[in-house]
Amino acid sequence: DKVRKDGQKFRTERMQTLSVSYSSFMRKYETRQTEIVKSILATTASYLQPVETSSDIVAEIDVLVSLAHVSSTNRFVRPILHPLPNKDKEKDKDQMEEDSNSNSEPRVLVLEKSRHPCIENQPDMEFIPNSVKLDKA
Numbered sequence: 802d803k804v805r806k807d808g809q810k811f812r813t814e815r816m817q818t819l820s821v822s823y824s825s826f827m828r829k830y831e832t833r834q835t836e837i838v839k840s841i842l843a844t845t846a847s848y849l850q851p852v853e854t855s856s857d858i859v860a861e862i863d864v865l866v867s868l869a870h871v872s873s874t875n876r877f878v879r880p881i882l883h884p885l886p887n888k889d890k891e892k893d894k895d896q897m898e899e900d901s902n903s904n905s906e907p908r909v910l911v912l913e914k915s916r917h918p919c920i921e922n923q924p925d926m927e928f929i930p931n932s933v934k935l936d937k938a
Contacts, residue, residue, distance in 0.1 A: 875921070875922070908936075909934070909935070909937075910933075910934070911933075912932060912934075914930035915930060915931055915932065915933070916928060916930050
């Protein structure tokens, strides 16, 4: 660039050609860059479901391992699950399945001296075990 006495800049033909060339190159570069980003996003999006599924599995394993560790460290015991009372032991399999899906059988949840592993293991926390009976006829 040359500067005239009045402070105005002017360009030579060579500078003008280079400027046009540069502008054209930048438009092509930006177009190509946009295409590449769209391609990367499309490819990445195709992995979304497997990544989410893997994340869910890892989270579940993390919870189970943590609970197992706390349970074994504190000598917690596995709950005892009793079967529902069966009025008629001769019922066929379809009838038993139908009965298990209905609300006609009484449902009872009894917790004796239950404890919460996360709360119980907080420092300076004294947890009192609780007993409860939840009954739904």
